[in-house]
Structures are given as structure tokens and as C-alpha cells.
Amino acid sequence: RLFNADEISLATALIAQAATAIENARLYRDLERSLAHLKQTQASLVQAARLSTIGELAAVVAHQINNPLTTILADSELLLSDLPDDAPEREALLAINRAGQRAHAVVKRLLSTARRSAPEDKAAWVEVHQTIRNTLDLISVHLTRGGVHLEVQLESDPPSYIRAPQGYLEDVWLNLLLNARDALSNSAEAAMGVRSQRLGNTLEVLVWDNGVGVPPELRQSIFEPFFTTKPNGQGTGLGLYICKQIVTQVGGQISVESAPSQATIFRVSLPVKTAMED
Ligand SMILES: Nc1ncnc2c1ncn2[C@@H]1O[C@H](COP(=O)(O)OP(=O)(O)O)[C@@H](O)[C@H]1O
Ligand SMILES: [Mg+2]
Structure with missing residues (x-):
């Protein structure tokens, strides 16, 4: 059958509305995408900057110090356990071990500060x-x-x-x-x-x-x-x-x-x- 003028204008209006709705949906999706992209860019910028200069250097240095430190700690402990209680070398060995442990604590703190962390890093108290x-x-x-x-x-x-x-x-x-x-x-x-x-x-x-x-x-x-x-x-x-x-x-x-x-x-x-x- 033929559509009358009223039906045609109703259909035209509906089509226009549908088109607007589709366009809105598209815009909304684009907007959401851009927002997500922006957030990601910002997060990686912050991430990059956290690791810049000091952070990156600290992580590298900390890792390099850790290995020799492990030797110092392990060997001084080994020597200590072999020594009789009244050995004169004991004091010096204890001092070496304590110093090693202090250095180890510094390295640990350094690593936790410089640690590569993701933007979704969990917050804690x-x-x-x-x-x-x-x-x-x-x-x-x-x-x-x-x-x-x-x-x-x-x-x-x-x-x-x-x-x-x-x-x-x-x-x-x-x-x-x-x-x-x-x-x-x-x-x-x-x-x-x-x-x-x-x-x-x-x-x-x-x-x-x-x-x-x-x-x-x-x-x-x-x-x-x-x-x-x-x-x-x-x-x-x-x-x-x-x-x-x-x-x-x-x-x-x-x-x-x-x-x-x-x-x-x-x-x-x-x-x-x-x-x-x-
Ligand atoms: N305590 C301060 N006294 C004077 N100027 C400062 C101080 N802190 C920051 N600024 C200024 O702010 C600028 C930006 O600092 P920042 O974002 O830490 O970057 P950067 O230290 O790499 O330059 C510095 O270049 C300096 O001009
Ligand atoms: Mg600065």
C-alpha cells in the first residue's frame, strides 16, 4: 500500500531520531575511548617519570649492590659459626656482619622506593x-x-x-x-x-x-x-x-x-x- 503524508513524516522523524541516537552512541563510545586512552597516557607518563633519573638509577645500583652484599653476609655468618666464642676475630666479624645488614636494609628500602609499579598499584595503610x-x-x-x-x-x-x-x-x-x-x-x-x-x-x-x-x-x-x-x-x-x-x-x-x-x-x-x- 501507499503511505500517506502523516505516516511518511512520522517515519522521517523516527529515522532522524534513530540516527541521532546512533550518532550519540558513537560519540559516547568515542568519548569513552578517548578518556580511557587519556588515562592510560597519563598513567604511563607518571610511571615513566617515577622511573626517571633517580628511580631508575637507584634500582640498577640496588640490584648491583645486592649480590656482593649477599656474599658478605653469608660468609661472615659462616666464619662466625666456625669460630670459638673467645676468638679475637669475633668482634671484627660481627662488625662486618652488622654493617652488611645495615647496607642490606638500605638497599631494600631503595628497591621498594624505586620498584617498578603499575598504576593499579594497591593502596595500603x-x-x-x-x-x-x-x-x-x-x-x-x-x-x-x-x-x-x-x-x-x-x-x-x-x-x-x-x-x-x-x-x-x-x-x-x-x-x-x-x-x-x-x-x-x-x-x-x-x-x-x-x-x-x-x-x-x-x-x-x-x-x-x-x-x-x-x-x-x-x-x-x-x-x-x-x-x-x-x-x-x-x-x-x-x-x-x-x-x-x-x-x-x-x-x-x-x-x-x-x-x-x-x-x-x-x-x-x-x-x-x-x-x-x-
Ligand atoms: N624549592 C624550590 N626552590 C626554588 N624553585 C623550585 C623549588 N622546587 C622546585 N622549583 C622550581 O620548579 C621547577 C620544577 O621542579 P620539578 O618539577 O621538580 O622539576 P626539576 O627539578 O626536574 O626541574 C624547578 O626547575 C624549579 O625552577
Ligand atoms: Mg625536581
Whole structure:
């Protein structure tokens, strides 16, 4: 039969709507795809940056140190077990073994910090001050080289727990502390530090230095990926970007305060709990 004008216009309208629906579905799918792609790109950028410079180097060095260390530990233990209790060599061997164990602990911490980790890394409860101490244990010698004064004031009572993937917070402190160190000249007054203060359910961690400072017009840009004022080969411009990613991921905030001839302060505010709870 022939369709009348009303039926045809109804059919046309329906077709138009169906076409729109199909187009919407396609757009939606495209959008979802782009979003997934964006997330993946961002995750791999963060991943790449975590492994950049220090991370990668640390992992390589740690692995290389581990083998000779195993020999030192195993052989000193073997010799100790063969020696009579009153042997004069005992003290020296014990010292070697203890030193080896200390080095082994450093390597372990280094590896867990630099460990290759996936974006879907599982978050677990960590005590924030513990992550700060882990980092300081690794680099305080490096930071204070050349006479830099390092001040550590941690308000670790009550404890401050937060859920974060292993090694992530250490990354934040590592980047902030190394930046602070980079900002310092070789003057006798060069000083930097890390301080924490608990304000209710927020833990503020301040990483400060009395170095060159951040000019007001750069205060936003420094958190952008690849922004660096350091010479080629020295800066990646990813440190603060990563800090911001990680801090945001765990529900916190990061900001900078800096005025000419005053200390530069990076402030990290974290939502914390006094006890681990699920
Ligand atoms: N404590 C600081 N004092 C002065 N400038 C800083 C400080 N921390 C960071 N900056 C500035 O922010 C820039 C970006 O830092 P970052 O993202 O860690 O990259 P990078 O250290 O590789 O340059 C630095 O190049 C520097 O200009
Ligand atoms: Mg840096």
C-alpha cells in the first residue's frame, strides 16, 4: 500500500531520531575511548617519570649492590659459626656482619622506593612520618653534603595514617627534598628542612629551604609536566607534576609559598586517620 503524508513524516522523524541516537552512541563510545586512552597516557607518563633519573638509577645500583652484599653476609655468618666464642676475630666479624645488614636494609628500602609499579598499584595503610623517615634515611647524607643544615621536626604523635600505594609518598618527599637541596647555594647559611603539624584530621607536611625561591609568575607553571628551570640533563620538570598527581590521588593538596629573601615552603596537606581502619 501507499503511505500517506502523516505516516511518511512520522517515519522521517523516527529515522532522524534513530540516527541521532546512533550518532550519540558513537560519540559516547568515542568519548569513552578517548578518556580511557587519556588515562592510560597519563598513567604511563607518571610511571615513566617515577622511573626517571633517580628511580631508575637507584634500582640498577640496588640490584648491583645486592649480590656482593649477599656474599658478605653469608660468609661472615659462616666464619662466625666456625669460630670459638673467645676468638679475637669475633668482634671484627660481627662488625662486618652488622654493617652488611645495615647496607642490606638500605638497599631494600631503595628497591621498594624505586620498584617498578603499575598504576593499579594497591593502596595500603601507611604512616606518613614513616614514609618521610624512609626517605630521609636514604638521602639525608646527600642533602647535608657541603654543610647544608637540615632540620627535621616531625609531630608523629598521634600517628597519621593514610591509604597510598607503596612507595608513592616516599616519591613526593624525595622530589620535594631534592628540589629544596637544588635551590640552595653553597653559602654557610644554606638550610632546609621538613616539618609536620597535625591539624585535626589533616596532616600538613612542610618542606622548606632558604634558597633561590620561586618567582610569583612561575608558581603555577612549576607543577606542570616538563616545566624546569634547570639546565638540560639536570632537570626533567616532572618532579612536582608527580608530586601533585600523587598527592591528589590520595585526596590531599599541594601548594607553594615563596617570597624574595624568605624561605620557600612546599605545603602538602593530607587527610589522615589516627588509626588504620577499613
Ligand atoms: N624549592 C624550590 N626552590 C626554588 N624553585 C623550585 C623549588 N622546587 C622546585 N622549583 C622550581 O620548579 C621547577 C620544577 O621542579 P620539578 O618539577 O621538580 O622539576 P626539576 O627539578 O626536574 O626541574 C624547578 O626547575 C624549579 O625552577
Ligand atoms: Mg625536581
